[in-house]
Amino acid sequence: MDRRPLRPAAKAAAARRLIRAAGERLTAPRAAVLAVLLEARSALTHHEIEATLATTFPVDRVTVYRVLDWLVALGLAHRIPGEDRSWRFGASRAPAHGPHAHFTCTRCGTTVCLEDVAVPPAVKLPRGFRPQKVELTVQGLCAACR
Amino acid sequence: MDRRPLRPAAKAAAARRLIRAAGERLTAPRAAVLAVLLEARSALTHHEIEATLATTFPVDRVTVYRVLDWLVALGLAHRIPGEDRSWRFGASRAPAHGPHAHFTCTRCGTTVCLEDVAVPPAVKLPRGFRPQKVELTVQGLCAACR
DNA sequence: GAGCCCGGCGCAACCGGATTGCATCTGCGC
DNA sequence: GCGCAGATGCAATCCGGTTGCGCCGGGCTC
Structure with a gap:
């Protein structure tokens, strides 16, 4: 909240760094999705993420789902069940976040x-x-x- | 929680009473669905409600949805978004319940x-x-x- | 108690978010 | 550079929930 918005490029670099640090395979879709989450000031639906990527780096719908699941499993993102029956995703601030x-x-x-x-x-x-x-x-x- | 389980019949009567008291039209599906919620010790998915009714008083899928929406609008039930992307419904204890x-x-x-x-x-x-x-x-x- | 009418019910079709299967491609360790 | 485990993209599919519509019946009127 209220963190100063870094330039997208900076977020992209941060995304790559986070994935590397996790010892995971670095791919373009993964970095792109994570960068979007890091840039966002709110939790995004799958649809919003896909739409954001569409303009810069189109990624397949299914791949976005899989990357998101993977990020959640890795602890780099968390998933929030919404009132509208769709998930929302946000980048995790802390590695392991409690309440x-x-x-x-x-x-x-x-x-x-x-x-x-x-x-x-x-x-x-x-x-x-x-x-x-x-x-x-x-x-x-x-x-x-x- | 931990309320003593009344007999189904008692719940059915309670359901009818609640609907009447709300000044709403009393129909068999409405009473049946509400009775199921009143009997349940936990919040139920639409699927569970339908399955429960199937043995005693089969109600159409869509009707169950509509009755549930109606109960929620009436304040007799509340809807909980689940982790599995499906609603769960529970009878409301208090008429208007806060947190x-x-x-x-x-x-x-x-x-x-x-x-x-x-x-x-x-x-x-x-x-x-x-x-x-x-x-x-x-x-x-x-x-x-x- | 019979008739009427509005709203509730059931059926079928539909919608959209999410998931799965599979062939192809690619990051990265060697 | 090579090879392969694992990631991607495409298409088909699943499933919880919603919508459209004609028929039915609860409850008011007389």
């Missing part, structure tokens, strides 16, 4: 990650249930839609 | 509503954003899947 919070605009669907959120309190679960991940979702209107 | 918490099992997908959860702390949003609803989702393993 996570998101804001979704009920009007335009824009989803952003809230970085500075107090860790939600320990939740009381039914007997025998084991918590693994806690997610806080806030719905409302974004600044543009008000 | 809501859910637990989803990452293994079997079972989703339950957590009733007694401390209201999440006020979340700090970006400038100009207006919150409307807060949802807390806990993922982990349910007692059966551990």
Whole structure:
């Protein structure tokens, strides 16, 4: 949030660096998709990612899906289930991120990650249930839609 | 959670009463769907609802969807977006329920509503954003899947 | 209790996001 | 430069959800 927007080229370099650092195979689609995520100020749907790439470096629909899954598995991105039954993806700030919070605009669907959120309190679960991940979702209107 | 299971018949009567009380048209499918939700100890997918009804009172797929939407609009049920890209529905305990918490099992997908959860702390949003609803989702393993 | 009418129901077709199968291509270790 | 495991692209497919439309029946009227 509120990070200063670097030039796309810088993001592209960062994307390549991240993939290399992960010891994974560096391919053009992977770098391109990750760069898009790094540049975005909000979580993007698969469709938005594909549309963004279309102008600069067209990547097959299916490949985008696969790259996204791969990024999620690698921990470089995370996937947010939306109200509209489609995934949204955002670059992970921290390598391993704990409790996570998101804001979704009920009007335009824009989803952003809230970085500075107090860790939600320990939740009381039914007997025998084991918590693994806690997610806080806030719905409302974004600044543009008000 | 942990409410004692009444007999199906009792739930069916309760369902009819709720629909009547809402001043809405009472039909067999509506009562049947609502009864299923009232009986369930967890939030159900459309598929589970349909399957449950199949043995006792088969209802058309589309009708189930429409009844569910109608119940949600009426406030008698609420809809939870799942990790598997399908809605889950649960009967609303309180007429108008504020902050809501859910637990989803990452293994079997079972989703339950957590009733007694401390209201999440006020979340700090970006400038100009207006919150409307807060949802807390806990993922982990349910007692059966551990 | 019978008739009427509006809204709910069932059927079938459809939509779009996501997934799978498979042949081809390519990053990168040697 | 070579080779191969793994990534890409294309087409077909799946599946949860939605829409259009004609028929049916809940509940109000008389």
